[in-house]
Amino acid sequence: MSNIPACNLEDLRGLAKRRLPRGVFEYVDRGVEDEVAMRENRRAFERLRMRPRVLRDVTGRSAASTLFGRPLAMPVAVAPTGAAGLVWYQGELALAKAAAAAGIPFTLATNAMTSMDTIAREAAGRLWFQLNMFADRTVSHALVARAAALDFEALVLTADCPVVPNREYNARNGFGLPFRLTPRSALDMLAHPRWLATVIGRYMLGTGLPRFENYPPELRTRVTGFSTSKSAARCEDLTWDDVRVLRDLWPRKLVIKGILAPQDALRAAELGADAVVVSNHGGRTVDSAMAPIEALPAIAEAVQGRVTLLLDSGVRRGSDVLKAIALGADAVLLGRPTLHGAAWAGQAGAEHALSLLHTEIEREMGLTGYRSIAQIGPELIERQPA
Numbered sequence: 001m002s003n004i005p006a007c008n009l010e011d012l013r014g015l016a017k018r019r020l021p022r023g024v025f026e027y028v029d030r031g032v033e034d035e036v037a038m039r040e041n042r043r044a045f046e047r048l049r050m051r052p053r054v055l056r057d058v059t060g061r062s063a064a065s066t067l068f069g070r071p072l073a074m075p076v077a078v079a080p081t082g083a084a085g086l087v088w089y090q091g092e093l094a095l096a097k098a099a100a101a102a103g104i105p106f107t108l109a110t111n112a113m114t115s116m117d118t119i120a121r122e123a124a125g126r127l128w129f130q131l132n133m134f135a136d137r138t139v140s141h142a143l144v145a146r147a148a149a150l151d152f153e154a155l156v157l158t159a160d161c162p163v164v165p166n167r168e169y170n171a172r173n174g175f176g177l178p179f180r181l182t183p184r185s186a187l188d189m190l191a192h193p194r195w196l197a198t199v200i201g202r203y204m205l206g207t208g209l210p211r212f213e214n215y216p217p218e219l220r221t222r223v224t225g226f227s228t229s230k231s232a233a234r235c236e237d238l239t240w241d242d243v244r245v246l247r248d249l250w251p252r253k254l255v256i257k258g259i260l261a262p263q264d265a266l267r268a269a270e271l272g273a274d275a276v277v278v279s280n281h282g283g284r285t286v287d288s289a290m291a292p293i294e295a296l297p298a299i300a301e302a303v304q305g306r307v308t309l310l311l312d313s314g315v316r317r318g319s320d321v322l323k324a325i326a327l328g329a330d331a332v333l334l335g336r337p338t339l340h341g342a343a344w345a346g347q348a349g350a351e352h353a354l355s356l357l358h359t360e361i362e363r364e365m366g367l368t369g370y371r372s373i374a375q376i377g378p379e380l381i382e383r384q385p386a
């Protein structure tokens with residue numbers, strides 16, 4: 001039993017809020033503009049009603065599943081989050097180890113503060129690499145070659161963020177990129193000495209302020225020197241031609257992240273992608289974007305099993321995972337909850353988040369009459385008349 005005082009993922013969020021400077025917490029936790037999409041991600045899950053089945057002997061039930069032909073302890077993977085290294089020293093490593101311990105894949109972000117070599121060396125388990133396309137394509141293609149050499153299982157191209165989203169709280173808090181030391185951000189950090197000592201302090205003892213360790217040396221600026229708006233790691237002219245090139249370059253599983261339109265999912269399938277992530281980036285890009293769980297049925301209908309369907313944005317309960325599986329997802333990704341756990345207790349905190357979710361999934365399966373993930377289908381969801 002973990003001694004982390006959190007009975008559910010929302011409790012972990014509360015712990016993260018206590019531990020982190022406000023600027024870092026909001027950077028991790030909030031959405032974009034008026035946060036409509038982020039709220040809607042939760043509401044869309046909450047609106048879905050289940051029709052449980054009874055008297056079906058649910059002993060020996062298991063959340064175990066398969067993804068890309070390999071076993072998973074539950075149909076969940078850890079989503080790429082650039083800021084993991086700001087909530088915990090080498091937070092990406094903590095997340096990767098937690099995912100391995102939980103028997104699920106971990107996705108390392110291009111904007112990580114731990115290098116992919118360190119992750120591959122120190123974390124056992126299934127590793128995926130999330131790719132930001134740099135304006136200079138050769139930089140991204142070099143990252144792809146490194147990920148291949150390090151045996152990453154999947155390459156996840158982020159498709160839904162070609163332009164800098166409008167996150168006003170970061171500007172207010174001085175916690176955008178580049179990070180600006182203002183009286184407000186300085187006071188904020190000083191009020192959280194434990195974070196300052198155990199996260200920033202540890203970086204300072206090693207290589208100095210955190211930086212984007214996967215960038216080539218000439219672009220590897222520290223958080224104080226990096227500008228999101230001028231970042232080389234973003235290109236507005238990203239197109240399906242880039243997917244075509246990646247398909248030729250990358251020999252293993254190719255995943256396109258940030259799909260909401262059935263046409264885009266079909267296009268990904270046609271170009272040979274192995275999976276798409278139905279996602280609105282956790283409500284962090286387009287504030288009027290529909291909730292992925294509401295986009296999922298039409299996408300599942302369109303692709304007819306030609307690509308693996310992953311879903312993220314707003315998954316917070318075991319019942320959410322069952323709903324996503326019922327509506328056609330093969331697995332879900334988890335973004336903020338594992339970051340919240342890591343902010344409190346590093347690997348142990350992230351493991352706690354995953355263990356809470358695992359327990360909830362298996363409990364909910366028992367209560368709704370399912371012994372295996374493979375049995376769960378659309379009949380679990382009660383459709384309201386339009």
Ligand SMILES: Cc1cc2nc3c(=O)[nH]c(=O)nc-3n(C[C@H](O)[C@H](O)[C@H](O)COP(=O)(O)O)c2cc1C
Nearest residue numbers: 028079080081082109158281282312313314335336
């Ligand atoms: C702090 C933070 C940083 C993120 N960084 C990235 C990133 O670098 N690349 C990316 O594709 N998605 C990124 N995401 C989006 C996540 O991969 C995922 O789509 C989202 O968090 C899922 O929603 P959830 O947080 O409600 O689970 C980030 C999300 C958060 C919260």
